[in-house]
Amino acid sequence: MSSNERLLLVALVLLVYGLFCLWFARGYFRRGGLVAASDTLVAYASQTGTALALARQMLAVLPANTRLLPLNQVDDKVLSSARRALIIASTYGDGEAPDNGARFAQRCVTGKPLANLEFAVLAIGDSSYPRYCRFGRSLHQGLLERGAQPLSQPVELDASQQEATASALERWHSLFRTLDDAAKIEPLQSEAASLRQLWVMKQRTLLNPGSPGGPLFLVQFIPAEGQACDWQAGDIVDVTPTNDRSRCRQVLTQLGLNPKTQSIDPNRLMSFEDALVSRELPDVPPTLSRFDDETIDQWITQLPIIQSRKYSIASIATGGTLDLVIRQQRDENGRLGLASGWLTRQIEIDDSVSIQIHSNPLFRSPEPEVPLLLIGNGSGIAGLRAHLYRRREHGAKRNWLIFGERDPKADRLFADEINAWLESATLERLNLVFSRCPRRPMYVQDALYKNEDNVEAWVSSGAAIMVCGSRQGMAQDVDKALTDIVGRDVLDELEAAGRYLRDVY
Ligand SMILES: Cc1cc2nc3c(=O)[nH]c(=O)nc-3n(C[C@H](O)[C@H](O)[C@H](O)COP(=O)(O)OP(=O)(O)OC[C@H]3O[C@@H](n4cnc5c(N)ncnc54)[C@H](O)[C@@H]3O)c2cc1C
Numbered sequence: 420m421s422s423n424e425r426l427l428l429v430a431l432v433l434l435v436y437g438l439f440c441l442w443f444a445r446g447y448f449r450r451g452g453l454v455a456a457s458d459t460l461v462a463y464a465s466q467t468g469t470a471l472a473l474a475r476q477m478l479a480v481l482p483a484n485t486r487l488l489p490l491n492q493v494d495d496k497v498l499s500s501a502r503r504a505l506i507i508a509s510t511y512g513d514g515e516a517p518d519n520g521a522r523f524a525q526r527c528v529t530g531k532p533l534a535n536l537e538f539a540v541l542a543i544g545d546s547s548y549p550r551y552c553r554f555g556r557s558l559h560q561g562l563l564e565r566g567a568q569p570l571s572q573p574v575e576l577d578a579s580q581q582e583a584t585a586s587a588l589e590r591w592h593s594l595f596r597t598l599d600d601a602a603k604i605e606p607l608q609s610e611a612a613s614l615r616q617l618w619v620m621k622q623r624t625l626l627n628p629g630s631p632g633g634p635l636f637l638v639q640f641i642p643a644e645g646q647a648c649d650w651q652a653g654d655i656v657d658v659t660p661t662n663d664r665s666r667c668r669q670v671l672t673q674l675g676l677n678p679k680t681q682s683i684d685p686n687r688l689m690s691f692e693d694a695l696v697s698r699e700l701p702d703v704p705p706t707l708s709r710f711d712d713e714t715i716d717q718w719i720t721q722l723p724i725i726q727s728r729k730y731s732i733a734s735i736a737t738g739g740t741l742d743l744v745i746r747q748q749r750d751e752n753g754r755l756g757l758a759s760g761w762l763t764r765q766i767e768i769d770d771s772v773s774i775q776i777h778s779n780p781l782f783r784s785p786e787p788e789v790p791l792l793l794i795g796n797g798s799g800i801a802g803l804r805a806h807l808y809r810r811r812e813h814g815a816k817r818n819w820l821i822f823g824e825r826d827p828k829a830d831r832l833f834a835d836e837i838n839a840w841l842e843s844a845t846l847e848r849l850n851l852v853f854s855r856c857p858r859r860p861m862y863v864q865d866a867l868y869k870n871e872d873n874v875e876a877w878v879s880s881g882a883a884i885m886v887c888g889s890r891q892g893m894a895q896d897v898d899k900a901l902t903d904i905v906g907r908d909v910l911d912e913l914e915a916a917g918r919y920l921r922d923v924y
Pocket residue numbers: 467547548655726727728729730731732744745746747748755756757758759760798799801802922923924
């Protein structure tokens with residue numbers, strides 16, 4: 420190569436390098452300096468998967484290096500390395516944080532100033548709860564107090580109202596349209612898009628005759644039209660009950676009205692009785708100034724629409740039936756709970772009901788080789804039973820069930836199945852405990868303390884822990900017992916690693 424040719428080559432290399440630097444610098448400054456525009460963090464706090472589903476949808480349309488984390492895994496290091504935090508946070512319990520946001524809630528209020536952080540909160544809640552969206556609101560406030568820059572007021576999403584959900588998602592979405600790197604975000608889909616199907620009730624069995632506790636029923640459904648039925652162990656259903664028609668008629672006749680009178684509202688071509696079926700009935704008859712059709716229509720319209728209730732699925736899809744375990748509830752006047760009464764009393768064999776399967780990726784059992792401690796009480800057997808069926812299907816043997824009810828004679832739920840699991844070694848260990856056992860009254864947390872060496876050994880050997888049932892009482896006391904046995908730090912690590920999971924209500 421001549422010296423001229425060599426010079427030309429060097430010039431060409433320098434030119435290419437220069438162009439590359441220019442291109443890189445342009446991108447660098449466009450992205451706002453040291454932090455790339457895609458240094459966005461999407462964080463979620465979710466108990467039953469709604470906030471997680473939305474967070475995943477957002478992740479799918481944001482730049483590839485956007486991080487997705489449960490809120491508990493967001494610490495000061497993560498916050499200070501992000502330019503923008505988009506937080507989707509549901510409220511659970513009594514205005515509290517979901518499990519995977521509770522630790523963040525404790526530490527969010529203190530720490531270094533976050534002046535370089537932009538943030539926005541999508542607060543998910545249900546306006547029928549007194550502490551509506553309280554957790555999302557408190558996150559917004561906490562980040563404000565630490566000097567972070569809000570992109571907007573918290574966007575509040577009322578999950579109980581379809582229209583309100585859609586408009587909140589639109590507001591959240593339009594927030595992104597104003598952000599440079601997220602202009603192409605597709606509208607987010609609300610949960611309403613998930614599967615709602617008709618199911619036929621085929622069997623209803625009382626599980627605890629003679630129990631001192633409320634009656635527990637196994638209610639079994641098959642698909643109405645042979646449609647594919649698919650769900651995973653840990654999923655839950657949403658069912659929307661209706662009022663007993665005789666009660667609607669009673670309310671209307673008490674008001675001196677004919678239940679069959681047609682509503683005059685052109686949007687509701689139905690009788691007063693039909694209109695009342697899906698509305699919450701008042702405990703005492705209303706005092707109406709007039710009893711003309713218009714006043715009655717107005718009164719019916721302002722009654723809240725009955726909200727859906729959640730139930731843990733107690734079976735797996737390959738079993739052929741969708742099973743629920745329902746505790747029949749009664750209020751202090753002996754009146755049946757709306758949904759539990761509807762499922763355990765009102766609907767009849769061969770009736771079709773609309774059920775929405777709600778995917779709950781936050782309550783999935785681990786891989787078959789991972790040992791599993793399943794802890795629960797009462798109707799919590801539902802979720803545990805589904806997981807045990809799944810574990811059996813996958814040949815997982817290291818399963819330990821610790822389950823509590825009241826009476827050792829009346830409350831041996833699913834005794835045949837549990838014996839079969841023991842015989843087939845699906846269950847390696849079993850502790851059934853009864854709080855009203857005359858000889859040895861015991862709660863599940865007592866069983867944990869009594870077996871603390873084994874609990875420690877299982878956790879040390881990599882076991883996961885799943886808890887299902889009452890949030891107050893059982894789940895709280897189990898959490899305390901586990902904290903005492905393995906230590907809070909270990910329990911937090913298990914939670915962070917997806918090895919301490921709860922379906923508690
Ligand atoms: C994730 C999850 C899983 C569950 N799994 C089971 C299960 O497997 N088995 C089981 O028996 N129960 C389960 N429950 C409880 C169930 O959803 C109902 O709360 C229970 O059956 C009582 O409902 P009810 O309509 O019979 O009583 P209600 O007539 O509703 O009366 C009970 C009280 O709860 C309030 N309430 C209940 N649900 C709602 C709601 N959605 N919105 C507003 N207020 C409400 C009512 O205002 C009332 O004060 C679960 C709950 C959750 C959150």
